[in-house]
Amino acid sequence: MKSNLILLRYGELALKGKNKSEFEDRLVQNIRQKLSGFPGVAVSKAHGRIFVELNDQEMDPIIRELSEVFGLVGFSPAIRIRSELGEIQKAALELVEQSSGIRTFKVISKRADKKFPIGSQELNHRVGGYILSRCPKVKVDVHHPDLSVHVEVRGTYSYVYGNDIPGPGGLPVGSSGRVMLLLSGGIDSPVAGYMALKRGVELQAIHFHSYPFTSERAKQKVIDLAQILTRFGGRIRLYVVPFTEIQTEINKHCYESYSITVMRRMMFRISEELAKRNQALALVTGESLGQVASQTLESMNAINEVVRIPVLRPLIGMDKHEIMTVAKKIGTYETSILPYEDCCTVFLPKAPKTKPDREVAAKQEARLELERLIQEAVEGTEVIDLEPGQKEDEFSYF
Amino acid sequence: MIYLDNSATTPMHPEVIDVMTDVMKKIFGNPSSLHGLGAKAERLVEQARQVTARMLGCTPQEIFFTSGGTEANNLAIKGTLDRIHGRGKHIITTKVEHPSVYEVYEQLKKRGWRVTYLSVDSLGRVNPDEVEKAVDDETVLVSVMHVNNEVGTIQPIGEIGKRLAKYPKVLFHVDAVQSFAKLPLLPARAHIDLLSISAHKIHGPKGIGALYVRKNLSLEPLLVGGGQEKGLRSGTEYVPGIAGLAKAIVLAEQKRTEFLRNSQRWKKAFLERLDGKLSPMIVNGDISPEGCAPYILSLSFPGIKSEVLVHALEEEGIYVSSKSACSSKAEIPSRVLKAMGRTDEEAIGSIRISMGFQTTAEEMERCADVLLRVIPRLQKVMKVHKG
Numbered sequence: 002m003k004s005n006l007i008l009l010r011y012g013e014l015a016l017k018g019k020n021k022s023e024f025e026d027r028l029v030q031n032i033r034q035k036l037s038g039f040p041g042v043a044v045s046k047a048h049g050r051i052f053v054e055l056n057d058q059e060m061d062p063i064i065r066e067l068s069e070v071f072g073l074v075g076f077s078p079a080i081r082i083r084s085e086l087g088e089i090q091k092a093a094l095e096l097v098e099q100s101s102g103i104r105t106f107k108v109i110s111k112r113a114d115k116k117f118p119i120g121s122q123e124l125n126h127r128v129g130g131y132i133l134s135r136c137p138k139v140k141v142d143v144h145h146p147d148l149s150v151h152v153e154v155r156g157t158y159s160y161v162y163g164n165d166i167p168g169p170g171g172l173p174v175g176s177s178g179r180v181m182l183l184l185s186g187g188i189d190s191p192v193a194g195y196m197a198l199k200r201g202v203e204l205q206a207i208h209f210h211s212y213p214f215t216s217e218r219a220k221q222k223v224i225d226l227a228q229i230l231t232r233f234g235g236r237i238r239l240y241v242v243p244f245t246e247i248q249t250e251i252n253k254h255c256y257e258s259y260s261i262t263v264m265r266r267m268m269f270r271i272s273e274e275l276a277k278r279n280q281a282l283a284l285v286t287g288e289s290l291g292q293v294a295s296q297t298l299e300s301m302n303a304i305n306e307v308v309r310i311p312v313l314r315p316l317i318g319m320d321k322h323e324i325m326t327v328a329k330k331i332g333t334y335e336t337s338i339l340p341y342e343d344c345c346t347v348f349l350p351k352a353p354k355t356k357p358d359r360e361v362a363a364k365q366e367a368r369l370e371l372e373r374l375i376q377e378a379v380e381g382t383e384v385i386d387l388e389p390g391q392k393e394d395e396f397s398y399f
Numbered sequence: 400m401i402y403l404d405n406s407a408t409t410p411m412h413p414e415v416i417d418v419m420t421d422v423m424k425k426i427f428g429n430p431s432s433l434h435g436l437g438a439k440a441e442r443l444v445e446q447a448r449q450v451t452a453r454m455l456g457c458t459p460q461e462i463f464f465t466s467g468g469t470e471a472n473n474l475a476i477k478g479t480l481d482r483i484h485g486r487g488k489h490i491i492t493t494k495v496e497h498p499s500v501y502e503v504y505e506q507l508k509k510r511g512w513r514v515t516y517l518s519v520d521s522l523g524r525v526n527p528d529e530v531e532k533a534v535d536d537e538t539v540l541v542s543v544m545h546v547n548n549e550v551g552t553i554q555p556i557g558e559i560g561k562r563l564a565k566y567p568k569v570l571f572h573v574d575a576v577q578s579f580a581k582l583p584l585l586p587a588r589a590h591i592d593l594l595s596i597s598a599h600k601i602h603g604p605k606g607i608g609a610l611y612v613r614k615n616l617s618l619e620p621l622l623v624g625g626g627q628e629k630g631l632r633s634g635t636e637y638v639p640g641i642a643g644l645a646k647a648i649v650l651a652e653q654k655r656t657e658f659l660r661n662s663q664r665w666k667k668a669f670l671e672r673l674d675g676k677l678s679p680m681i682v683n684g685d686i687s688p689e690g691c692a693p694y695i696l697s698l699s700f701p702g703i704k705s706e707v708l709v710h711a712l713e714e715e716g717i718y719v720s721s722k723s724a725c726s727s728k729a730e731i732p733s734r735v736l737k738a739m740g741r742t743d744e745e746a747i748g749s750i751r752i753s754m755g756f757q758t759t760a761e762e763m764e765r766c767a768d769v770l771l772r773v774i775p776r777l778q779k780v781m782k783v784h785k786g
Contacts (some may be wrong), residue, residue: 085676216433216438217435217438218433218438218441221438221442332458335458335460394446395442395443395446396442396443396446396642397644397647398418398421398422398443398642398646399418399446399450399642399645399649399650
């Protein structure tokens with residue numbers, strides 16, 4: 002008897018009423034979208050659970066897809082059988098036999114259908130006894146079992162399943178409004194995007210492109226990174242902002258030591274404008290405190306003061322090492338470390354101000370035609386829509 | 400012409416030739432060049448890498464293009480051992496490996512490595528128990544081929560991988576050249592660390608292959624230079640060849656189910672046609688549907704040299720092989736057949752019939768009919784005692 006469905010759990014405890022059903026509907030919708038490439042797979046919601054019916058599809062690839070759906074707390078491959086004691090016992094025994102390396106187990110029965118003639122306690126004993134008599138190697142341990150055999154009796158059908166596979170947690174993407182991620186080609190910003198997605202936001206991304214100072218490869222790399230994020234975030238719209246003129250102007254008119262501060266201020270202003278035009282409620286950056294010159298508190302003050310929109314910094318509590326671990330886990334690391342110049346490195350001053358002064362920054366900036374530069378950058382923005390799933394291949398050879 | 404030497408090499412599929420020609424004409428940039436032409440060639444290489452990775456169920460980062468199966472095998476083995484520096488001194492392989500693995504082990508033996516060559520049973524199969532028994536504290540690498548190139552026997556790779564997974568210090572290398580894109584084998588699922596493939600066995604071009612290197616595993620390169628393939632294999636990428644490999648994989652994906660079903664059926668019919676009529680005749684290797692690659696068939700006719708058989712069939716327009724193509728010019732009995740317990744005479748008198756995607760039922764029937772006609776004649780000439 003093979004598992005024929007997956008039982009999904011989600012974090013519903015904190016939610017009530019209308020929120021809860023919205024949350025659930027969004028989650029089911031996201032799961033359906035995620036599994037749309039598997040013909041025959043059906044997703045349904047019942048009794049505060051979500052079921053994925055495999056209909057002969059392989060389990061592993063589906064679990065892998067589900068592990069990228071935020072809002073899911075755990076999965077259990079389950080067997081559905083008719084609500085008859087004999088069938089329940091057989092399924093439970095098989096579950097124990099298929100779980101390699103376990104020494105102890107416990108049966109946890111739940112009888113949602115009180116018409117079923119055997120009570121939960123009694124069912125625990127009958128199923129447990131059946132397993133013990135046929136599988137002499139395992140013992141019962143009610144406190145710390147290696148395997149918990151769950152039995153749920155619901156109407157015509159019952160479900161038998163084992164230990165929980167932990168899910169990614171978080172909130173369903175799309176349940177918390179829209180944000181704009183400042184996406185460079187580095188390791189940090191894709192992770193920041195991932196962390197924001199985990200809190201249920203809908204993600205759009207902004208990239209500043211300074212051709213010919215940064216290459217087409219650098220832009221492609223950012224597109225690839227955004228593409229990877231669609232695995233977690235669904236559809237992602239990427240704005241590629243032409244930044245060459247602004248960078249040359251800064252280089253021409255401002256102190257070299259303030260060029261990074263002024264550049265970041267320009268990026269924030271443009272991002273805020275793009276956010277406003279596209280109904281996004283916050284910016285997200287990959288900044289973490291005190292790593293590099295532009296990430297000291299003084300620097301953040303000098304940069305942040307030019308916008309009123311909230312700026313979320315999901316990596317603030319993380320070490321570089323932790324960030325890299327997440328980047329590797331979500332698959333952005335390999336792309337992030339490709340060695341192309343980005344706009345933050347190409348004009349890197351020899352001695353950037355680590356504690357820039359806000360007033361000096363403002364004075365420096367006053368030498369630029371701010372409004373025109375920002376206006377032109379926003380107007381010249383290229384929009385690239387990235388869809389989840391296999392990205393469209395450039396070459397039609399294969 | 401009836402070409403039944405597809406385990407030596409396959410005729411290139413016309414669509415593969417078309418793709419390669421087009422790439423040669425239009426995408427000639429060096430993938431390392433910074434400009435747009437270079438970037439375009441690089442993107443083509445990366446798209447081909449994705450196609451290859453998809454076939455192996457791995458990530459594109461785990462695929463490294465090489466000049467073919469031989470280089471992939473050399474890189475897997477030497478690249479691993481060169482990184483080990485004194486940590487362990489023992490390596491394991493089988494007596495039936497392809498020369499591009501076997502000879503590397505021979506070379507390493509001369510350099511001071513302790514080598515265990517595992518025996519095989521009469522069907523050419525290594526026993527997973529024996530593999531595990533051979534592992535000791537100093538073992539660092541085990542190489543076992545997936546499908547034997549001479550007889551088609553499938554090795555229990557999944558089981559061996561499961562056993563070796565218990566020894567995290569031991570890396571598992573699989574030469575999958577004869578099975579790639581035909582029989583399913585996913586390296587991650589079989590606990591394989593290194594897996595070699597080649598294009599020209601699946602109707603792709605010669606001169607291109609790849610090595611799967613499990614994530615987080617680092618090898619010492621054989622070729623150093625411009626740092627291509629993340630430094631593991633320097634040398635300007637053979638862009639048309641890489642495109643040809645990817646195209647061949649896509650075509651194989653479409654054809655393989657039917658190919659396996661047909662070749663299984665035709666092989667069975669072939670043997671039934673010959674059954675009992677050509678004695679002494681020995682079928683080498685496993686011929687059960689689950690134990691062998693259905694597209695390879697090895698027969699021994701004791702008393703008749705394989706070279707004579709190959710030429711006799713060639714006269715009838717049928718092209719088959721004596722042993723594997725790489726060793727077939729030497730007048731020595733097949734090492735593989737000897738390892739399976741065949742006598743010198745049996746091992747010298749063997750031919751290999753191997754099917755490709757272009758093979759038809761009629762071709763196999765005709766080959767059987769020709770054997771029925773030619774073999775008794777040769778047996779008479781060579782005064783072979785009828786069994």
